[in-house]
Amino acid sequence: xxxxxxxxxxxxxxxxxxxxxxxxxxxxxxxxxxxxxxxxxxxxxxxxxxxxxxxxxxxxxxxxxxxxxxxxxxxxxxxxxxxxxxxxxxxxxxxxxxxxxxxxxxxxxxxxxxxxxxxxxxxxxxxxxxxxxxxxxxxxxxxxxxxxxxxxxxxxxxxxxxxxxxxxxxxxxxxxxxxxxxxxxxxxxxxxxxxxxxxxxxxxxxxxxxxxxxxxxxxxxxxxxxxxxxxxxxxxxxxxxxxxxxxxxxxxxxxxxxxxxxxxxxxxxxxxxxxxxxxxxxxxxxxxxxxxxxxxxxxxxxxxxxxxxxxxxxxxxxxxxxxxxxxxxxxxxxxxxxxxxxxxxxxxxxxxxxxxxxxxxxxxxxxxxxxxxxxxxxxxxxxxxxxxxxxxxxxxxxxxxxxxxxxxxxxxxxxxxxxxxxxxxxxxxxxxxxxxxxxxxxxxxxxxxxxxxxxxxxxxxxxxxxxxxxxxxxxxxxxxxxxxxxxxxxxxxxxxxxxxxxxxxxxxxxxxxxxxxxxxxxxxxxxxxxxxxxxxxxxxxxxxxxxxxxxxxxxxxxxxxxxxxxxxxxxxx
Amino acid sequence: xxxxxxxxxxxxxxxxxxxxxxxxxxxxxxxxxxxxxxxxxxxxxxxxxxxxxxxxxxxxxxxxxxxxxxxxxxxxxxxxxxxxxxxxxxxxxxxxxxxxxxxxxxxxxxxxxxxxxxxxxxxxxxxxxxxxxxxxxxxxxxxxxxxxxxxxxxxxxxxxxxxxxxxxxxxxxxxxxxx
Numbered sequence: 001x002x003x004x005x006x007x008x009x010x011x012x013x014x015x016x017x018x019x020x021x022x023x024x025x026x027x028x029x030x031x032x033x034x035x036x037x038x039x040x041x042x043x044x045x046x047x048x049x050x051x052x053x054x055x056x057x058x059x060x061x062x063x064x065x066x067x068x069x070x071x072x073x074x075x076x077x078x079x080x081x082x083x084x085x086x087x088x089x090x091x092x093x094x095x096x097x098x099x100x101x102x103x104x105x106x107x108x109x110x111x112x113x114x115x116x117x118x119x120x121x122x123x124x125x126x127x128x129x130x131x132x133x134x135x136x137x138x139x140x141x142x143x144x145x146x147x148x149x150x151x152x153x154x155x156x157x158x159x160x161x162x163x164x165x166x167x168x169x170x171x172x173x174x175x176x177x178x179x180x181x182x183x184x185x186x187x188x189x190x191x192x193x194x195x196x197x198x199x200x201x202x203x204x205x206x207x208x209x210x211x212x213x214x215x216x217x218x219x220x221x222x223x224x225x226x227x228x229x230x231x232x233x234x235x236x237x238x239x240x241x242x243x244x245x246x247x248x249x250x251x252x253x254x255x256x257x258x259x260x261x262x263x264x265x266x267x268x269x270x271x272x273x274x275x276x277x278x279x280x281x282x283x284x285x286x287x288x289x290x291x292x293x294x295x296x297x298x299x300x301x302x303x304x305x306x307x308x309x310x311x312x313x314x315x316x317x318x319x320x321x322x323x324x325x326x327x328x329x330x331x332x333x334x335x336x337x338x339x340x341x342x343x344x345x346x347x348x349x350x351x352x353x354x355x356x357x358x359x360x361x362x363x364x365x366x367x368x369x370x371x372x373x374x375x376x377x378x379x380x381x382x383x384x385x386x387x388x389x390x391x392x393x394x395x396x397x398x399x400x401x402x403x404x405x406x407x408x409x410x411x412x413x414x415x416x417x418x419x420x421x422x423x424x425x426x427x428x429x430x431x432x433x434x435x436x437x438x439x440x441x442x443x444x445x446x447x448x449x450x451x452x453x454x455x456x457x458x459x460x461x462x463x464x465x466x467x468x469x470x471x472x473x474x475x476x477x478x479x480x481x482x483x484x485x486x487x488x489x490x491x492x493x494x495x496x497x498x499x500x501x502x503x504x505x506x507x508x509x510x511x512x513x514x515x516x517x518x519x520x521x522x523x524x525x526x527x528x529x530x531x532x533x534x535x536x537x538x539x540x541x542x543x544x545x546x547x548x549x550x551x552x553x554x555x556x557x558x559x560x561x562x563x564x565x566x567x568x569x570x571x572x573x
Numbered sequence: 574x575x576x577x578x579x580x581x582x583x584x585x586x587x588x589x590x591x592x593x594x595x596x597x598x599x600x601x602x603x604x605x606x607x608x609x610x611x612x613x614x615x616x617x618x619x620x621x622x623x624x625x626x627x628x629x630x631x632x633x634x635x636x637x638x639x640x641x642x643x644x645x646x647x648x649x650x651x652x653x654x655x656x657x658x659x660x661x662x663x664x665x666x667x668x669x670x671x672x673x674x675x676x677x678x679x680x681x682x683x684x685x686x687x688x689x690x691x692x693x694x695x696x697x698x699x700x701x702x703x704x705x706x707x708x709x710x711x712x713x714x715x716x717x718x719x720x721x722x723x724x725x726x727x728x729x730x731x732x733x734x735x736x737x738x739x740x741x742x743x744x745x746x747x748x749x750x751x752x
Contacts, residue, residue: 060742063616064724069746131619131740133656 017173021166028162032155039154043123044116051127051141058088059131070097085142091135111138121145226268233261283321285440288372289313289352291324292331299335306345315352315370319444320437322417330413333406334374334433341378341431349375363420368439375432381425389423466490466507468498470516495519514541522548609723610716611642611649614676617714618655620740623675623698632658635674637665637690638682670697678702679712698736717748724748
C-alpha cells in the first residue's frame, strides 16, 4: 500500500514511526560512539598507567644502564596477555631493552614521541622516564589489537537493543496501521450495513404497503362479490314482487328469499366487524363441548354428506370464558375450511379435552386449558401457508370463495379467551387446528338464552320515538316501520336537529344512528343525558365504537348495540 | 742454577710478552671504567634526597684528593642538571663539612686520607662515594667492579647518620646494601 493511499492519520503515524526509527538509530549510534570513545580513553589511561609503572620501575636501572634489571621489569609484562610489545629507551632515543610478542611486527628501534595513540584497535603509549625531574629516557607499550568478540561484547548488547527496538517499532507500527485499516474497513462496513438496513426498511415498508393494498383489494373484491350475489338475490326478489305483486303465494316466497339474502349480508357484516374488533364480545363462562354438541346438526349440514363427522368431547364440563357466538363462528369457520380441504370426502373430528400447561410455554401462562381441536384428513398445508394462515386477509381460496378472515377470527377468539391457536399439518395427510382456551374459574352459565325472544308486536299508542339518522332512506324506512307498529315518529337528520327538536318535544325513546357527520350518536346521547337523564336511547348502527357508546349510555334502558338490518325492535314506553 | 736462570729468563720473557700485548687493552678498560664512574657521580643525584635542599641552588659534586677523572669528568658533567639544579664540579685537597658538597668522591691523597675525608663529613648531609680501587675506606656509596661492570654497594647506616634518604630503586640496583 503506498503511503499516498493511506488516510491522513496513517500517514502521520508512518512519519512518526520513521522519525522514531531514525532517532533510535542515531541514538544507538551516538551511544555506541560515546561508549567506544570512553573505552578508548579508559584503555589508553590503563596502558599509560602501566607504562608509568614500568617507567618508574626501570628508572634506576636505566640511569645506571643495568640491562639485566631492565629486562626483568620488561619481562614481567609478559604475564599480561594484552601487552604485545614493550621497550625501554635511553635519553637519546636508542632502544635499551625490547620485548615483542611473537607475531607482532612493531618497530622498536627508535623511541617515538611521548603520548598515547589508538589505532587499528591497538593502543601505543610512550611515556618518559624521569627521576626528580631528570629525564632518564622513555618507555613504550603496545597492546594487542582488540578481538572482534570483545568489540561485539562491548557493543553487541546496545546494537541488539537498538535493532530490537527498531523491529519492535516496525511491528507495532505495522500492527497499529493494520488495526486502523481494519477499523476503517469496519466503519465503512457499518455504514454500508446501515444504508442497506435503511434501504431494506424502505423496501419492507413498501412491501408491507403493497401487501396491505393487495389484501385490501382481495377483501374488497371478496366482499363486493359476496354482497353483489346477495344484492342480486334481494334485487331479483323485489323485482319479482314488483312485477307479480298480485301472486300472493309467490310474493311470500320471494320476500323470504330476499330476507334470507339480507340476513346473510348481516352475517357477513358481523364477521367483518368481529375482525375489526368493533363488536363488543360478550365473554361468559360456558362449556365448549356443550356448544359443539349443540352445533352437531349445523355442522353436519355445513360439511355435506361426503364427510364423516366425529366428536370426541372430553372436557369434563370445564368452563371457558369466551363469546358463544364467536366461538360458534370459529368452529363453523374451521369446519368450512376442513370441508374445502376435503373436496373428495374425508373425516372431520372435533375434540375437546382438558390439558395442563406448565411454566416456560412461549405463548401461554401456566394454567389449565381446554384444548379444542378440529382435525381433517384433507390436503393439508405447507409450512409457508401455515406460517401465514392466521394473517388477516390471507386465503388460498379463489376470489369470492373466502375473505381470508376465517382463521384470523379463530385466532382472535382464542386470544380473547386467554389462550392461543395453533396449526399442525402434514401436506396430503390433513390439518389439525387447535384452540387452547383458558379454563374459567367461574361456573358455566346455562345455555337457556339460546332461543331469541320473539318480537312483541304490541301496539303502543301515544308513544313517540325520535329517529336520528343522516341517511334519508334509512330514516324513512325507520319511520314507516315504526308507524306501522303504531308509534308516533319524529325524525332528525343529525345531532343538532335532534337537540333543536328536543327543545319543543320530549319523545319516549330516541333511536340513534352512530356514525353521523358533525356529531356522532354517542356524543348526541351524552348531551341528551345531561338534560334528560332518564331518556331511553336505542342505538341502531352497523358500525359503532362500542366503548364510546357504552360510556355515553351507561344508564340506558336499551342495549347499546343492534345490527342492521334491524330485527324489529319493541321498546316499551 | 743454569736451569733456574733459564727458567727466570723464560718467565721474564713471557711476562714481557704478556705485558707488551695486554698493557694497551688494560689502559682502555680503565678509561672506560672511569668514564662510567664519572657519569655515575651525577646519575646518583636523582635517587638521593638531601635534607632541605634549597631549590635552584647548584648541586655540587666534589672530588677529594687525587682526581682520577681529569677533564673526562668535566665533560660528563657539563650542562647536566638534576631537576632544576645545575651541577657544578669542585676539586678539593681536603674535604670539610662546610665544603658545600652534596656528592663527594673520596679518592684520598697524602694531604687527607680517605678515612680522614669520610670522618670530616660524617654527620653532614654529604653523599660520600668511595672506590674500591682506592683502598678499604667505604663511603655511603662504594663503587665496585662486578663481572667487568661498574656497580655499587650502599651503606644505609652512614646515609642515615648523614641525614640522607636513598631511593629504594637505587637500593634495588646495589650489589650489596649494608643496613
